[in-house]
């Protein structure tokens with residue numbers, strides 16, 4: 001495909017997203033229906049689509065949609081203008097390029113004239129919530145979400161040192177360097193798309209995991225021999241990171257057991273033992289319970305930008321309620337003298353410090369040891385963690 005034909009495909013997919021379709025599903029469906037597209041085409045189209053999703057409002061503005069919902073065509077026109085490219089150079093109609101600009105599309109729109117929430121690509125209702133949570137750094141964090149997130153790896157220190165992992169990755173033409181957020185974190189600087197085929201990955205020396213996600217695991221007071229329950233285990237990213245930190249007895253649980261299907265192969269690559277448990281199989285108590293709760297994802301929108309536009313106040317309220325009921329359930333599994341950790345990949349107060357305060361008010365048997373908000377400005381996703389001890 002020509003670079004301009006890729007723009008046409010991105011426009012088609014963005015129009016599908018406008019009707020409420022999931023971006024990942026649309027991209028997969030598009031690739032199946034257009035077998036002539038090679039891997040480089042698919043990657044380029046995906047980048048156009050995700051770049052536009054990160055910058056929906058500012059690109060829409062630059063594409064002539066004002067504050068209204070932009071079409072796919074307006075978004076790509078806006079994306080080109082944001083990159084300092086005159087869209088008339090690319091919208092030529094030649095081959096499969098998008099049709100030339102109509103007279104009303106040739107505008108001189110400036111981003112400086114847009115309202116602040118448009119310029120920083122934030123839904124209007126969310127801006128005060130970001131200000132409450134982050135004060136003076138709200139705009140900088142929202143700006144972070146406008147750019148692609150780096151790819152991070154966690155070095156499995158049971159199997160390799162950072163240096164050994166870096167060397168093994170280099171043999172597969174992947175460049176990576178240590179990242180200050182965690183002693184196990186590597187930031188991939190070249191060859192990220194090859195990670196899943198690399199020897200380092202296939203032999204369990206490294207796992208894909210955001211650096212902030214690793215940083216919060218570093219904070220946990222895990223000790224050899226502890227029984228550890230990952231109550232909301234999902235694909236097991238945090239469970240595996242905990243297992244790499246200390247020689248603990250790991251149990252993974254999730255309300256949706258299908259989400260845990262990757263844990264067994266991942267654990268086997270990592271050389272770890274993880275017991276997969278249904279609710280009825282759980283022990284009465286554990287030394288340590290992690291509750292990595294479902295959340296708005298308002299810390300990881302650089303990676304999952306569609307979520308930013310789908311979140312509503314009603315959805316956020318429902319998530320806060322769900323988080324508190326999961327915490328009530330999970331804390332029952334913490335033995336006397338044990339620990340509970342609550343984590344979200346969100347920066348919003350209601351899901352974090354607000355949730356912690358409400359939990360402490362409901363459960364006098366728990367004390368807060370410490371909590372921490374990892375800001376996206378530290379290089380990874382935004383994460384919150386609160387660590388509690390039980391009397």
Ligand SMILES: C[S@@+](CC[C@H](N)C(=O)[O-])C[C@H]1O[C@@H](n2cnc3c(N)ncnc32)[C@H](O)[C@@H]1O
Pocket residue numbers: 231232233234235236237238239253254255256259292293294295326
């Ligand atoms: C943020 S994800 C977990 C990600 C995972 N810890 C990781 O690091 O890969 C939240 C998980 O909570 C699960 N969940 C939702 N409601 C739950 C409940 N009531 N009890 C246990 N798990 C629940 C979801 O199915 C989802 O897999």
